[in-house]
Amino acid sequence: METGIAISFWILAALIIASALAVVLLRNIFHAALFLVLCFFTIAGIFVILSADFLAAAQVLIYVGAIAVLIIFAIMLTRETQRGSPSGRLRLPALMLGLLFLATMVFVVVSTDWQVIKEIPDQATTSAIAQALFSGEEGFVLPLEIAAALLLAAIIGAIVLVRER
Amino acid sequence: MVVGLEHFLILSAILFSIGLYGALAKRNAVVILMSIEIMLNAVNIAMVAFWRYIAPVLMTGQVFVIFIMVVAAAEVAVGLAIIIAIYRSRETVDAEQIDLMKW
Numbered sequence: 575m576e577t578g579i580a581i582s583f584w585i586l587a588a589l590i591i592a593s594a595l596a597v598v599l600l601r602n603i604f605h606a607a608l609f610l611v612l613c614f615f616t617i618a619g620i621f622v623i624l625s626a627d628f629l630a631a632a633q634v635l636i637y638v639g640a641i642a643v644l645i646i647f648a649i650m651l652t653r654e655t656q657r658g659s660p661s662g663r664l665r666l667p668a669l670m671l672g673l674l675f676l677a678t679m680v681f682v683v684v685s686t687d688w689q690v691i692k693e694i695p696d697q698a699t700t701s702a703i704a705q706a707l708f709s710g711e712e713g714f715v716l717p718l719e720i721a722a723a724l725l726l727a728a729i730i731g732a733i734v735l736v737r738e739r
Numbered sequence: 740m741v742v743g744l745e746h747f748l749i750l751s752a753i754l755f756s757i758g759l760y761g762a763l764a765k766r767n768a769v770v771i772l773m774s775i776e777i778m779l780n781a782v783n784i785a786m787v788a789f790w791r792y793i794a795p796v797l798m799t800g801q802v803f804v805i806f807i808m809v810v811a812a813a814e815v816a817v818g819l820a821i822i823i824a825i826y827r828s829r830e831t832v833d834a835e836q837i838d839l840m841k842w
Contacts, residue, residue, distance in 0.1 A: 598761030668763035728813035
């Protein structure tokens with residue numbers, strides 16, 4: 575059980591990092607978008623390892639199903655595929671900043687003494703998430719309603735922006 | 740070798756750094772948006788790892804991930820609409836040529 579989780583973690587982690595690198599390094603935008611889909615899909619696998627079943631399903635539905643298709647549509651509509659995705663003037667500073675951030679984060683993560691809980695809950699999380707989202711006093715009902723209003727505003731804004739005049 | 744909290748956090752940090760590099764270095768606006776999505780996904784991995792290893796009884800970590808997904812969906816919809824609108828008027832999505840509001 576434990577070794578199985580470890581093996582699948584290392585495979586998924588290698589796939590995630592390789593596909594994310596492909597997204598930022600490949601010159602062909604369409605191939606980069608396909609690698610982005612692979613990256614989202616393997617992140618759903620990481621959620622499964624972390625026993626977050628509902629989030630894994632939501633990841634596949636929202637990111638792989640909706641956002642990736644939207645991005646591929648945008649690539650088709652802008653017809654920039656032949657020009658590729660070249661790097662700008664900020665390439666070296668961006669590389670330095672990324673490595674600096676990575677070094678800082680790794681140092682902080684390794685040097686912190688995390689209070690890890692030993693026993694792990696092994697039941698489905700969907701009903702617990704629903705309880706947390708919808709239960710009155712200490713729940714997240716108000717943010718949920720605001721999120722619905724935000725989605726509506728985003729849809730209307732997108733329609734207004736791309737409307738033919 | 741047992742996989743623990745640190746492994747997931749370092750994976751998330753690597754993914755966030757890759758997204759940060761892409762968002763800063765790339766010139767195509769669609770690729771910049773893709774890099775921002777990678778950064779948001781890195782944060783989601785960290786959130787779920789904290790939920791699993793630090794506070795599995797409180798569902799706050801997973802609820803936050805759901806809200807991040809909602810905001811990311813809204814952001815992609817509006818961002819791609821803006822990119823397509825810019826492409827219509829200026830025939831380019833190169834971030835270094837879209838400098839009308841630059842000082």
